[in-house]
Amino acid sequence: MMTLxxxxxxxxxxxxxxxLTAVASPVAPPPRLLMGxxxxxxxxxxxxxxxxxxxxxxxxxMTAYMTETQALYREVFRTSNEATLLVDGTSRAGIEAALVSxxxxxxxxxxxxxGRFGHLLREIAERCGAEVHVREVPWxxxxxxxxxxxxxxxxxxxxxxxxxGDTSTTMNQPLEGVGAMCHRYDALLYxxxxxxxxGNPFEMDAWxxxxxxxxxxxxxxxxxxxxxxxxxxxxxxxxxxxxxVEAGLRSDPxxxxxxxxxxxxxxxxxxxxxxxxxxxxxxxLNHHTEATTMLYGARECARLLLEEGLxxxxxxxxxxxxAMLAGVQALGLSVFGDVAHKMHNxxxxxxxxxxxxxxxxxxxxxxxGIEIGTSFGxxxxxxxxxxxxxxxxRKDAVLVTLAALEQVLRKYGAIVExxxxxxxxxxxxxx
Amino acid sequence: MMTLxxxxxxxxxxxxxxxLTAVASPVAPPPRLLMGxxxxxxxxxxxxxxxxxxxxxxxxxMTAYMTETQALYREVFRTSNEATLLVDGTSRAGIEAALVSxxxxxxxxxxxxxGRFGHLLREIAERCGAEVHVREVPWxxxxxxxxxxxxxxxxxxxxxxxxxGDTSTTMNQPLEGVGAMCHRYDALLYxxxxxxxxGNPFEMDAWxxxxxxxxxxxxxxxxxxxxxxxxxxxxxxxxxxxxxVEAGLRSDPxxxxxxxxxxxxxxxxxxxxxxxxxxxxxxxLNHHTEATTMLYGARECARLLLEEGLxxxxxxxxxxxxAMLAGVQALGLSVFGDVAHKMHNxxxxxxxxxxxxxxxxxxxxxxxGIEIGTSFGxxxxxxxxxxxxxxxxRKDAVLVTLAALEQVLRKYGAIVExxxxxxxxxxxxxx
Numbered sequence: 033m034m035t036l037x038x039x040x041x042x043x044x045x046x047x048x049x050x051x052l053t054a055v056a057s058p059v060a061p062p063p064r065l066l067m068g069x070x071x072x073x074x075x076x077x078x079x080x081x082x083x084x085x086x087x088x089x090x091x092x093x094m095t096a097y098m099t100e101t102q103a104l105y106r107e108v109f110r111t112s113n114e115a116t117l118l119v120d121g122t123s124r125a126g127i128e129a130a131l132v133s134x135x136x137x138x139x140x141x142x143x144x145x146x147g148r149f150g151h152l153l154r155e156i157a158e159r160c161g162a163e164v165h166v167r168e169v170p171w172x173x174x175x176x177x178x179x180x181x182x183x184x185x186x187x188x189x190x191x192x193x194x195x196x197g198d199t200s201t202t203m204n205q206p207l208e209g210v211g212a213m214c215h216r217y218d219a220l221l222y223x224x225x226x227x228x229x230x231g232n233p234f235e236m237d238a239w240x241x242x243x244x245x246x247x248x249x250x251x252x253x254x255x256x257x258x259x260x261x262x263x264x265x266x267x268x269x270x271x272x273x274x275x276x277v278e279a280g281l282r283s284d285p286x287x288x289x290x291x292x293x294x295x296x297x298x299x300x301x302x303x304x305x306x307x308x309x310x311x312x313x314x315x316x317l318n319h320h321t322e323a324t325t326m327l328y329g330a331r332e333c334a335r336l337l338l339e340e341g342l343x344x345x346x347x348x349x350x351x352x353x354x355a356m357l358a359g360v361q362a363l364g365l366s367v368f369g370d371v372a373h374k375m376h377n378x379x380x381x382x383x384x385x386x387x388x389x390x391x392x393x394x395x396x397x398x399x400x401g402i403e404i405g406t407s408f409g410x411x412x413x414x415x416x417x418x419x420x421x422x423x424x425x426r427k428d429a430v431l432v433t434l435a436a437l438e439q440v441l442r443k444y445g446a447i448v449e450x451x452x453x454x455x456x457x458x459x460x461x462x463x
Numbered sequence: 464m465m466t467l468x469x470x471x472x473x474x475x476x477x478x479x480x481x482x483l484t485a486v487a488s489p490v491a492p493p494p495r496l497l498m499g500x501x502x503x504x505x506x507x508x509x510x511x512x513x514x515x516x517x518x519x520x521x522x523x524x525m526t527a528y529m530t531e532t533q534a535l536y537r538e539v540f541r542t543s544n545e546a547t548l549l550v551d552g553t554s555r556a557g558i559e560a561a562l563v564s565x566x567x568x569x570x571x572x573x574x575x576x577x578g579r580f581g582h583l584l585r586e587i588a589e590r591c592g593a594e595v596h597v598r599e600v601p602w603x604x605x606x607x608x609x610x611x612x613x614x615x616x617x618x619x620x621x622x623x624x625x626x627x628g629d630t631s632t633t634m635n636q637p638l639e640g641v642g643a644m645c646h647r648y649d650a651l652l653y654x655x656x657x658x659x660x661x662g663n664p665f666e667m668d669a670w671x672x673x674x675x676x677x678x679x680x681x682x683x684x685x686x687x688x689x690x691x692x693x694x695x696x697x698x699x700x701x702x703x704x705x706x707x708v709e710a711g712l713r714s715d716p717x718x719x720x721x722x723x724x725x726x727x728x729x730x731x732x733x734x735x736x737x738x739x740x741x742x743x744x745x746x747x748l749n750h751h752t753e754a755t756t757m758l759y760g761a762r763e764c765a766r767l768l769l770e771e772g773l774x775x776x777x778x779x780x781x782x783x784x785x786a787m788l789a790g791v792q793a794l795g796l797s798v799f800g801d802v803a804h805k806m807h808n809x810x811x812x813x814x815x816x817x818x819x820x821x822x823x824x825x826x827x828x829x830x831x832g833i834e835i836g837t838s839f840g841x842x843x844x845x846x847x848x849x850x851x852x853x854x855x856x857r858k859d860a861v862l863v864t865l866a867a868l869e870q871v872l873r874k875y876g877a878i879v880e881x882x883x884x885x886x887x888x889x890x891x892x893x894x
Contacts (some may be wrong), residue, residue: 040787049536050530050531050534051531051534051538051769053531054532054534054535054762054766055535055703055766055769057531057766058508058512058763058766059515059528059759059762060515060543061515061517061518061522061524061525061528061759062518062522062524063515063516063521064516064517064518066517066518066519069771070752071517071519071561071752071755072517073517073521074515074516076516079487079514079515079516079756080514081489081490082510082513082514082756083510083511083513083514084490084491084492084501084510085492085494085495085505085507085510086492086495086497086502086504086505086686086833087492087493087495087497088495088502088828088834089498089502090837091493091495091828091834092490093492094492097490097492099481100484100485100488101485102482103481103482103485104482104485104486120552120553120556120687121551121552121556121689121751121754122551122733122751122752122753122754123751123752124625124732124733124751124752125551125552125733125751126555126727128503128731128732128733130732133580147711148711148712150711151709151710151711152709152710152732154710155709156731156732156733158808159729159730159731159732160730161730178827200854201713217854247752249752253755255517255754255755256551256751256752256753256754256755257551257688257754257756257757257799268607276581278583279578279582279583279585279586279587280578280579280581280582280583280631280839280840281579281839281840282840283841284841297590298590299590299591299592299730300559300563300590300731301555301559301583301587301590301791302552302553302555302556302559302587302734303733304560319555320552320553320554320555320556320687320841321502321553321554321678321680321687322553322556323553323686323687323688323757324502324644324686324687324688325510325513325686325688325756325757325760326489326688326754326756326757328492328546329756331485331490332489332490335485335488335489336488338482338486363693376621388650396628397519397522399701403518403519403522405680406521408711408749409711409713410715410776428523437795437819459515
């Protein structure tokens with residue numbers, strides 16, 4: 033019998049001590065209060081659901097969970113769309129699935145950009161072969177309906193791809209009327225609501241959105257790794273025209289699949305929503321092996337959202353977001369962007385001049401166990417992003433964060449009125 | 464305060480009773496012994512690891528887990544490849560990431576097909592825009608090295624894409640010498656080892672494989688949803704020539720990214736291994752939000768494999784696979800395909816004539832709690848597939864399955880010698 037050391041040390045591996053440590057150490061992460069822009073601390077009930085043992089891919093229990101998960105997410109998206117399901121991957125997997133399934137090479141796509149994730153939509157659409165037209169407002173602002181209509185009238189796109197809440201700027205793009213406007217110009221509307229849904233109003237049907245995708249790791253309250261998605265009948269019709277059946281599933285794999293004209297074949301198999309719909313739908317045609325543990329988690333996330341009530345959950349995010357906003361302002365921090373249009377669940381604050389932003393974040397994390405967020409692109413090094421979402425949209429999480437932030441700000445040279453942050457938050461709670 | 468019913472019943476939802484049940488019912492799957500071709504029952508230690516609370520995406524604890532996971536999977540793949548990491552999605556996500564990142568439109572790709580997953584490689588390569596050349600052997604056989612070389616010499620592909628273990632047929636393609644042969648013809652070798660790795664020998668470096676992808680849900684012993692992948696320096700060089708940086712991460716998102724010539728831009732953002740390498744590597748450039756829970760699971764899977772010893776784990780799969788093989792043969796079932804080349808971890812048996820295959824599977828599942836597998840394509844309705852893999856490569860799992868199968872076979876009209884299956888398996892164990 034070889035010893036552990038003999039088993040794992042191999043001549044071609046240079047980092048043996050790291051490896052030995054890893055083999056000897058089960059997962060045991062340090063306790064953190066995740067108050068950044070996501071991922072956030074997961075409700076322990078969701079983690080418990082995810083520790084449930086697997087059942088087979090076509091077990092009646094599994095297909096029932098899939099059907100129930102669809103029903104639950106119809107509620108979360110506020111839609112009657114039959115085509116509501118999960119894509120197995122992070123929120124960006126859902127975005128790519130929607131775009132690659134809806135966009136044929138050469139299609140005109142309009143992407144209004146107001147932050148990092150608008151740029152992401154643009155780049156994914158480009159990679160899908162779209163002729164992409166971009167409109168931009170400065171980071172920290174949103175588009176008016178008029179500006180969007182003007183762009184649609186000019187570009188005449190097949191698809192408008194729009195972020196609702198962009199965590200890079202904290203802005204929440206108003207969507208009322210956007211879908212109806214797009215439809216007047218015969219364009220489909222896709223919305224990435226990853227960062228906003230369940231913490232801010234989102235109305236798939238009322239706002240006439242044709243495709244929407246999300247992730248679990250923001251206000252939905254779970255870990256990253258599953259992307260809820262919903263498609264209107266109009267979107268499904270586009271995908272239907274591109275449907276195919278995998279060769280290895282046909283009784284004669286050599287036969288040509290006559291259902292799909294090659295020129296519009298979806299460029300991805302993994303993200304082919306036609307195939308994924310056939311897997312989730314009545315046909316139950318095998319595609320990927322569903323990530324059961326993530327499905328359990330996604331189902332429990334939605335179940336808890338509905339148990340609380342969607343409106344109640346949104347109101348909770350508003351309350352704790354308001355308390356955090358009042359708190360950071362009372363600590364003397366300037367809020368970035370158009371506060372009237374910020375999401376409930378995250379606030380970006382300017383790093384005071386003379387204060388080392390990364391040192392503050394490091395001390396909060398290492399000494400207080402609290403994570404707040406850094407930022408990207410044009411805002412890199414200029415703002416911190418502080419979230420109050422999902423399980424952490426809670427009074428104690430807000431107050432502890434403000435109390436700790438006060439200590440660290442003062443230590444790093446900011447002038448901070450003692451207890452001003454927590455007092456301002458308490459005032460919001462007392463209203 | 465609204466009642467639960469008022470909260471969840473919405474006029475546009477037709478399946479209200481299903482929804483109410485779902486909202487009232489946390490995840491509680493029935494106990495199953497999963498003896499199909501995967502997914503299989505997960506080692507409870509892995510599920511416990513996956514119930515750990517999250518840390519932030521750039522927490523030192525998180526980046527340490529990522530680095531450790533890379534070191535652990537280098538051992539699992541038997542490689543010194545620095546570019547060893549996880550793709551966030553099921554095993555098929557790993558396949559698509561490898562192919563879309565290595566294949567530029569117009570590239571010649573050779574796909575030797577001996578089962579369903581060869582057809583999958585073919586179709587993914589086609590969707591990547593490759594000029595795909597297929598060679599086939601009948602389901603139940605594998606390719607000789609000579610046949611592969613002949614095909615490579617004819618096609619002169621940039622990439623050969625090959626499955627190692629194809630669960631659709633249970634065959635295990637010999638790979639020794641294949642990489643060296645491909646390199647003599649200046650072709651890269653990609654291998655999908657999802658179904659075979661950790662249950663059968665796999666030697667990434669010794670066999671000169673340039674890209675390999677797997678999934679957790681077979682012999683690695685975890686749930687589906689994370690795809691370990693490793694890339695040789697030769698494969699990384701191909702990807703390096705196609706690298707780009709996401710617009711929203713650049714300080715001026717409007718600037719052109721001069722690092723990538725447009726014609727060879729990778730067609731997917733989510734599966735852009737250049738970006739994923741920049742996220743896992745020293746740059747830690749943000750891409751997707753890592754699916755932390757799946758990472759915890761993947762890390763624990765590899766940790767347990769190395770704790771047992773890779774060779775010991777493969778020997779365990781051989782032992783219990785041999786016992787199951789002897790058992791089903793003693794029950795009078797004919798084994799499908801070239802038994803000398805079957806994977807250790809799964810056996811396909813022909814459904815006896817006159818026996819209703821789906822009725823047998825249903826009774827095993829519903830009355831005995833045991834799942835065995837059905838089949839696809841040309842084998843649909845002709846064979847059952849019985850796995851002994853991961854946590855279920857265990858004596859008690861083999862014996863209980865054989866005992867139950869005997870009961871059900873007899874009930875559905877097969878002539879079965881009493882206790883022949885378990886006796887034959889016990890003989891294997893007694894050797």
